[in-house]
Ligand SMILES: O=P(O)(O)OC[C@H]1O[C@H](OP(=O)(O)OP(=O)(O)O)[C@H](O)[C@@H]1O
């Protein structure tokens with residue numbers, strides 16, 4: 001068990017499980033994009049660790065960029081997505097793969113999908129390490145999912161509680 005500020009968290013997905021699942025995702029994504037040169041758009045902050053590990057398992061040419069948005073405050077979504085750091089690449093006619101650490105309510109994803117559609121992208125797919133199917137109310141189901149998890153708050157491996165816990169190698173669940 002670990003404590004972050006006022007909350008206790010229990011170990012949930014080990015570093016080994018994360019790494020081996022990411023290798024499988026990398027293989028799937030490589031196959032799916034073998035004839036295209038997609039632009040991978042990593043959604044900061046939470047996705048930095050997933051992105052760094054995933055792209056090293058991909059064996060086809062990809063371009064990688066970062067966008068920063070935020071919708072979560074402490075343990076809950078605010079229902080609104082704030083765009084903090086925009087995109088400089090021209091995405092018109094591109095195949096886009098959005099990289100997320102987690103799809104929860106789908107609020108962030110819906111916002112991003114609409115923004116990319118408006119920019120004339122050729123295709124938009126989504127890879128997420130974690131997915132909470134019971135919590136998702138918006139957007140379509142992600143195309144590549146690492147782990148489907150129950151509707152409980154998690155931290156670690158990029159995911160934070162009030163800014164803390166992102167450096168943890170494994171994923172923890174709120175006790
Ligand atoms: O499906 P949703 O309910 O929209 O939740 C998913 C979003 O929440 C987290 O971001 P957050 O807003 O916490 O920002 P962060 O990545 O900077 O921590 C996560 O990285 C996703 O982008």
Ligand SMILES: Nc1nc2[nH]cnc2c(=O)[nH]1
Nearest residue numbers: 072104152153154159160
């Ligand atoms: N840290 C963290 N961020 C989230 N953003 C959306 N869901 C979650 C979650 O369960 N944990």
